[in-house]
Structures are given as C-alpha cells and as structure tokens.
Amino acid sequence: MDKFHIVVCIKVVPKPEEIAVDKETMLLIRDGVRSEINPPDMNAIEMALKLKDKYGGKISILSMGPPFFADYLRVPLAMGADHIYLMSDRNFGGADTLATTYTLAEGIRKIGDVDMVICGEESSDGATGQVPAGLAEWLGINQLTQMDEVDIDLRGKVARGKREIAGGHISLEVPFPVVVSAKTASNEPRFMDYTIKPWAFEEGRITVWGAEDVEVEDDHIGLPGSPTIVSGLEQAPERARKRQFLEGSPEEIADQLGKILVQAL
Amino acid sequence: MVESLYNVENETPSIWVLLEQQDGVLEGVSLELLSKGRELADAIGWELTGLLIGHQVAALADEAIAMGADQVLLVEHPLLEHFTVDGYTHVADQVLLRHQPSIFLLGATPDGRDLAGRLAVRLRTGLNADCTDLRLDPKTGILICEVSGFGGGVLALIEMQTHRPQMATVRPGVFLPGETDYNRTGSVVSPEFDLPPETIQTKITERVVGESLDLTQTPALVCGGRGIDGHFEWMYELAELLGGDVGATRPPVDEGHIERERQIGQTGVICRPKVAICCGISGAFHFVVGVQDADVVIAINNDPEAPIFDHADYCIVGDTHEIVPALIEVLKTSEVSKETAYG
Numbered sequence: 249m250d251k252f253h254i255v256v257c258i259k260v261v262p263k264p265e266e267i268a269v270d271k272e273t274m275l276l277i278r279d280g281v282r283s284e285i286n287p288p289d290m291n292a293i294e295m296a297l298k299l300k301d302k303y304g305g306k307i308s309i310l311s312m313g314p315p316f317f318a319d320y321l322r323v324p325l326a327m328g329a330d331h332i333y334l335m336s337d338r339n340f341g342g343a344d345t346l347a348t349t350y351t352l353a354e355g356i357r358k359i360g361d362v363d364m365v366i367c368g369e370e371s372s373d374g375a376t377g378q379v380p381a382g383l384a385e386w387l388g389i390n391q392l393t394q395m396d397e398v399d400i401d402l403r404g405k406v407a408r409g410k411r412e413i414a415g416g417h418i419s420l421e422v423p424f425p426v427v428v429s430a431k432t433a434s435n436e437p438r439f440m441d442y443t444i445k446p447w448a449f450e451e452g453r454i455t456v457w458g459a460e461d462v463e464v465e466d467d468h469i470g471l472p473g474s475p476t477i478v479s480g481l482e483q484a485p486e487r488a489r490k491r492q493f494l495e496g497s498p499e500e501i502a503d504q505l506g507k508i509l510v511q512a513l
Numbered sequence: 514m515v516e517s518l519y520n521v522e523n524e525t526p527s528i529w530v531l532l533e534q535q536d537g538v539l540e541g542v543s544l545e546l547l548s549k550g551r552e553l554a555d556a557i558g559w560e561l562t563g564l565l566i567g568h569q570v571a572a573l574a575d576e577a578i579a580m581g582a583d584q585v586l587l588v589e590h591p592l593l594e595h596f597t598v599d600g601y602t603h604v605a606d607q608v609l610l611r612h613q614p615s616i617f618l619l620g621a622t623p624d625g626r627d628l629a630g631r632l633a634v635r636l637r638t639g640l641n642a643d644c645t646d647l648r649l650d651p652k653t654g655i656l657i658c659e660v661s662g663f664g665g666g667v668l669a670l671i672e673m674q675t676h677r678p679q680m681a682t683v684r685p686g687v688f689l690p691g692e693t694d695y696n697r698t699g700s701v702v703s704p705e706f707d708l709p710p711e712t713i714q715t716k717i718t719e720r721v722v723g724e725s726l727d728l729t730q731t732p733a734l735v736c737g738g739r740g741i742d743g744h745f746e747w748m749y750e751l752a753e754l755l756g757g758d759v760g761a762t763r764p765p766v767d768e769g770h771i772e773r774e775r776q777i778g779q780t781g782v783i784c785r786p787k788v789a790i791c792c793g794i795s796g797a798f799h800f801v802v803g804v805q806d807a808d809v810v811i812a813i814n815n816d817p818e819a820p821i822f823d824h825a826d827y828c829i830v831g832d833t834h835e836i837v838p839a840l841i842e843v844l845k846t847s848e849v850s851k852e853t854a855y856g
Binding site for chain 2: 264265269287344345346349350370376377378379380381382384385386390391393394408411413415416417418419420421422423431432433465467468472473474475476477478479480481482483484486487489490491492493494498499501502503505506508509510512513
C-alpha cells in the first residue's frame, strides 16, 4: 500500500456565542460575527494527525464554502496536514444534507486514492450529524461514527474504532476505505507548530475547486440539488417564567428553596 | 434535481416509525415516536407502521401495537441481532422500497442517525435531523419538520415536495410516550428480504453495555455549568437528596468533568422534570431548550445579568459554592428528601 491517505472534512462556522437573530426579520445578524473552525472538526484533525504520527502517510483537508474559508484552512496546515482543498462555488450554496454529502463525496473522489475520511461528529451551526453516514453511502464505503479512538492495521487493511456509550463501549472493525466521525472532545487538539506556521500562512498552497473542476452533476448540487426546502421561520415560543428573585443570606435563600422544592416535587 | 427512488406519485400513504431495540428492549424514543406518529396518522386517516429489525424480537411487536402501531413489519435474522449500519440499511432499504411509505421517522440516537443518514442517500431523498416538532398537512400529506435555527430563538420549518420517503429524526425526550393499551389490535407481518452475509462488513469485536442513563424521566434535574468549576460532587449530592439526577452544559462535558450522556439541550438531552436547578449556567439558548419544559426552573448564578434568569421561576444571584452546600444542609433535615429520595 502506498502512503496511508486521510482526508479530513472540515467546516468554518460563525462563533455560536456571537450569533444573534433580528427579531423582526428572523434573519441571522452576521455583521461583526467572527468565525472559527467548527470545534468538533478540530477533534477530527487531531485524530488524523495522531494516525500520521504513528504510521506516516499524508493528510488532506477538504472544505466546502466561500473563499474566506481559506484563511481558516491554514490552521490545520500549520498543525501538520499536507494539502488543503477548498470547494468554492456559488452553485454549491444552499445545499441540504443530500446535496452537501454528494458534493463532498465528489471532492473526495477527485482528490483520489483515499483510505480514510475523518469528519467531526456534527457542526455547531447545524448539529445534525448526518454528513458522515451520507458521505460513506455516496462513496460506497464503510463507516465508523462517533469514535472516541481509532486505529488502523495497514497489513490487514482494516480500521478499528471504539465508541464509548452510557455504561460501556462498543468496538468495531471494518475494512478500508472508511469514513470515520470523531466524537466531540474525544481528544485534545494540538496547537499549531510554530516552525511550520509561517510557511502554512504565507506559502502553503490551497487548491480551490469550482463546480466545473470537480465535474459534479449540476442538478445535484446547491439549492437546486436539495430536496428539502425551508418553508417558514417562526419565533420559538418562550415559556413564561415567574422570574422571582430570592434575597437574603445563603442560609435564608436555602430555606426558601427548600420550601419551593417541597411544593414542586 | 436527483430523483428519489420512489416519489410522491407512487407513495403509499402511511407513516412508518423505526422501532429501535437494544437487547430486546424498545428504546424510549421509539415509543415517543409511536405516540406522535399515532397522532399524525389519526389526523390524516393513515396507517401507522412500526419497522422492527433484530433477532428474536417478535415479543416487542405486541408492545408496539399496544403503544399505537396498526402494523408491525418484523425483520428478523441472526445477523441482525445487533445493529450494524450496513446490515440494517440493507434490509430497511428493501422493505421501504417494497412498501413505499410517505413518511419514515427515526430516533436521533447514534444508531438511528447512522441508519437515517445512510438510508436517505441510498433512497436519494431528504432528511431532516433533530426535529423539535412534526406537523402534517392534512390535505397534502406533506410533513412539516420544525428544527431549531442556528443561534436560537428561531424555528425553521422544513418540508419536501416530491421526494419520498419524508425522513426525519427526533431526539429522545422531545415527544411524550402514549398510554399502553393491550386491547389495541394490529397485525404483525414478516416481509421477505435477502441478507447475504457479505453485505455486513462491520465486525463488532467487543460490546459492553452497562445500565443506560435516561435523564428524560427524572423528576428533579440538577444541572451544572461552567460556573461550578467542575464541582459535580455537590450536584450529585443535591440530586440524590431530591431523588433526581445530574445534567450539565456543554463546557464541563468538553472539559471532561462529566460524561457526554449528561449534556442537556439542543445537542444533548431534552428533559421534562418537575424541577430543574441550574447552577453556574449562563443560559445560552442551546442549553435552555433542554429544560424549557420543566415545571419549575431555579437558577443560581453570580452574574445578575445572566440570561438564565429570563428563563427561571426562582432566581438567585449568588455564589453557587455557598448556596448549594447551604441547600444541601437544609434538605438533609427537611421533609422533601425523606419523601422523594428513598420513598
């Protein structure tokens, strides 16, 4: 086998704590909102780097989004990834899960010779966690989702993963190639390597592909390729609460709380 | 647009629910979906079908009928004893294509998500994940899925015109399970399917299942956030005195202070306790949705401006490290703990 080749799919998202919604228009207020690499994707990058530390090989980073994503994609390059691919085209916009997974799968095919794809468990802005399984299906390969640990057997050409579950765990083994999703917070993403950071941010090349470069079917991508449509937006109903402030010393407050709890339970 | 393998023209008007089971026990979320599915089916006059996949699980079909299903499709095979995404997708795909239901609902559990994500692509259809409510247009049979928009406070309604089945996943705790009625009648059908052993490439090499955690049913939920500095021992002591359980916001989970299964909110568990006590929690929307159905919310935070106070009945501006131990002392000597914790 040639060098073990991992593609890590990542996304750049607005920082959740900075997002606000215009109550009149129901639209997101994007002005001045900073972005970041989707935090769960940092765990995916670290999972890939750990495998590279152990077995060598190469890591490609793949993302889909507007051109400004490129700056953020230099972070994994400075952490130790080898190649960066950004699929950027207006026609990719407005994609739902079906169109997103199709487009990313075509990007992975175009990169070629991929043994493993690693994704974050979910995105902080959509949080649907459906991309890894969808990708695996478009690519017709195996999947190991929500993994706390992953290891590979290069001789046997299998990947082994462990998922912690309530009160136990499950260990799975599948042949390559495989799509993996890394459980959020399953590892501690490393810092950028300051010896390669200048190169990553000044010289590191980013391959940008538009729809024509990846030869996607036009009607499979973006909004036209998305069977689901947003038909309405509503203000979430808020439950009216008493909002009664309790005053006094900690002991006095505890006494009041004790009585409230007796009533409520 | 990519065509789904069957569409609205040739659908069979019906609602299907995946009956997820682990070791011969139906998952709570499947019962919740049966209850919601029954409500939707009655409103439009359709049948409600449960899809039950496993090995020697026929007894669960009766339970599903008692919980609202008109029909259970029982897909049993020794290779289906435990969930594998390749095995379950292979059989679910065949059965769905044969019957072509309008709607297929699954729990947003790890296995439910895996199966839904894969099946939706195989059938070339859309998937709405983590819905917070489901509505059905009684004239068109179009499923309207409500999902929380990014940043909170906004609900997006998502629907699909022509692609079928209309697939959606729902987190545990969003809907309430219905009443069990063993006088209800329904049919159990075992559809034909093939399952060549080589279909299943996933090998389960180890499977250790402990007692699973269900925070959706706890009467008293004690939640800790960033502000408790990892002092979950007080949360546990308080929860025990109240006969309840412990939850957390995302930061302490990410920092490893507590298991992810205890994360409450939009990306965690949705709870409906009688009382939720929120300690050191700022009150971001994605947490608040996890306790918004609590009968009573108590919030303790040292920041008087914390948004959590907008979502609480009783607000305490103060140091969690002082209030919680004081409350524990009060409860140790009061009636509430004697009645609830061990009664």
